[in-house]
Amino acid sequence: MGRFNGKSVIVTGSSNGIGAATALQFAKEGAQVTITGRKVENLEKLHGEMVKSGTPASNIHIVVGDITNVDVQKKIIEETVSKFGKLDILVNNAGAAFGDDKYQGTSSPDSMNLLEKNLDLNLKSVMNITNIAKPHLIATKGEVVNISSIASLNFGALWHSYYCIAKAALDQLTRAQALELIAQEVRVNSVNPGIVATNFLAATGIPDEASKKIYDYVATQRKAFPADRVGVPDDIANVILFLADRKASYYIGRVFIQTPKQTISEYAHY
Ligand code: NDP
Numbered sequence: 254m255g256r257f258n259g260k261s262v263i264v265t266g267s268s269n270g271i272g273a274a275t276a277l278q279f280a281k282e283g284a285q286v287t288i289t290g291r292k293v294e295n296l297e298k299l300h301g302e303m304v305k306s307g308t309p310a311s312n313i314h315i316v317v318g319d320i321t322n323v324d325v326q327k328k329i330i331e332e333t334v335s336k337f338g339k340l341d342i343l344v345n346n347a348g349a350a351f352g353d354d355k356y357q358g359t360s361s362p363d364s365m366n367l368l369e370k371n372l373d374l375n376l377k378s379v380m381n382i383t384n385i386a387k388p389h390l391i392a393t394k395g396e397v398v399n400i401s402s403i404a405s406l407n408f409g410a411l412w413h414s415y416y417c418i419a420k421a422a423l424d425q426l427t428r429a430q431a432l433e434l435i436a437q438e439v440r441v442n443s444v445n446p447g448i449v450a451t452n453f454l455a456a457t458g459i460p461d462e463a464s465k466k467i468y469d470y471v472a473t474q475r476k477a478f479p480a481d482r483v484g485v486p487d488d489i490a491n492v493i494l495f496l497a498d499r500k501a502s503y504y505i506g507r508v509f510i511q512t513p514k515q516t517i518s519e520y521a522h523y
Contacts, residue, residue: 254283255281255282255283255284256282256283256494256498257279257282257283257284257342257494257497257498258282258283258284259283259284259285260279260283260284260285260341260342261284261285261287261333261334261337261338261339261340261341261342261393262276262279262284262285262286262287262341262342262343262344262497263286263287263289263329263330263333263340263342263343263344263386264276264279264286264287264288264289264344264346265289265290265320265329265344265345265346265347265378265382266289266290266320266346266347266348266400267286267288267289267290267296267299267346268288268289268290268291268292268295268296268299269290269292269295269451269452270449270451270452270453270486271346271400271446271449271451271486271489271490271493272288272290272344272346272347272400273288273295273299273486274485274486274487274489274490275344275346275486275489275490275493275494276288276299276303277299277302277303277306277490278487278490278491278494279342279494279497280303280306280308280312280313281306281307281308282494284312284342285312285313285314285336285337286303286308286312286313286314287313287314287315287316287329287332287333287336287337288300288313288314288315288316289315289316289317289318289320289329289347290317290320290347291317291318291319293315293317296315296317297315300313300315314332314333314336314337316328316329316332316333320347320374320378320382321373321374321377321378323381326378326381326382326385327385329382330382330385330386330389334389339389339392339393340386340389340390340393340395341390341393341395341396342395342396342397342398342497343382343383343386343390343395343396343397343398344397344398344400344493344497345378345379345382345383345397345398345399345400346400346493347374347378348374348375348400348402348420349374349375349416349453349456349457350371350404350413350416350453350456350457351367351370351371351374351415351416351457352367352412352413352416352457352458353367353411353412353413353414353415354412354458356411356412358411359414364415367415368415368418370415371415371416371418371419372415372418372419372422374419375416375419375420375423376419376422376423376426379399379423379426380426380430383397383430383441387434387439390434390439391434391437391438391439394437394438394439395439395440396439396440396441396442396496396497396498396499397430397434397439397440397441397442398441398442398443398444398493398496398497399423399426399427399441399442399443399444400443400444400445400446400489400493401420401423401424401427401443401444401445401508402416402417402420402445402446403445403446403447403510403511403512404416404417404420404421405417405420405421405423405424405445405508405510406421406510406512407421413457420445423443424443424445424508427441427442427443427506427508428506428508430506431505431506432506435505435506440502440504440505441505441506442496442501442504442505442506442507442508442509443507443508443509444489444492444493444496444509445508445509445510445511446484446488446489446511447478447484447511447512448468448471448478448483448484449483449484449485449486449488449489450468450483450484450485450486451486454467454468468483471483479511479512484511492509496509
């Protein structure tokens with residue numbers, strides 16, 4: 254008997270990285286899982302891994318599409334409820350950084366466009382899909398886990414400033430949604446990873462070889478990484494499943510930041 258037997262789960266951005274590891278863990282723990290993203294070949298690969306790990310194909314549903322599109326958001330929720338009969342857990346994981354490659358600053362001609370792109374994906378899509386899911390989550394007394402980032406912390410950034418703005422706003426959204434939805438027994442929490450080796454850097458346009466160099470370099474910076482290594486997707490998936498489990502029911506509106514070691518005391522109030 255798996256920890257999430259009979260639970261209906263959506264993991265957005267599950268065609269790769271943290272989302273794929275999370276969806277696979279839920280499936281191994283007995284859940285019925287909707288996996289979603291834009292890259293159909295990645296979703297099919299994950300589907301194969303889930304089946305190989307013992308998940309019946311009837312427990313997996315694929316929705317392909319851009320999460321910033323409201324019709325796709327509706328499709329994800331409606332098809333999940335139609336196929337699995339309900340929705341217990343929504344993991345809002347899809348995200349990416351659209352960086353200011355030329356370091357032009359916030360008054361540049363590109364600034365509004367970059368801000369919009371970061372907000373559309375990392376903030377607005379989370380708010381909207383959660384609102385669409387709300388009646389179904391209330392019906393099951395369900396759980397929401399948002400995936401934010403240590404980029405939401407209060408240090409400045411140049412290249413990815415708009416991503417930091419969007420993730421900081423997402424943390425406030427988590428707290429607001431948590432207060433609002435707990436009145437109807439729906440819990441909302443957030444996991445904010447540090448650096449995790451995924452497709453995240455490549456998705457910003459950094460070539461694979463350069464991404465690898467960054468991960469290798471970061472892994473040598475022992476003072477900044479409490480676990481003395483760069484994270485792997487399962488590290489984050491473990492925390493997401495912990496928060497999505499009703500056994501963690503005392504935790505509501507919490508933002509679980511994987512804090513760089515040297516700033517732990519500074520940010521201990523989180
Ligand atoms: P990946 O790039 O490996 O995965 C991102 C996932 O999001 C993919 O499945 C991608 O699917 C999906 N996605 C991106 N844009 C869209 C879109 N417009 N519509 C639908 N799906 C989309 O990155 P990670 O696994 O690392 O990222 C997962 C989350 O973790 C993100 O929210 C990220 O901000 C956060 N995070 C990551 C960190 C890291 O170091 N890796 C650190 C801190 C936070 P597809 O390409 O198929 O559309």
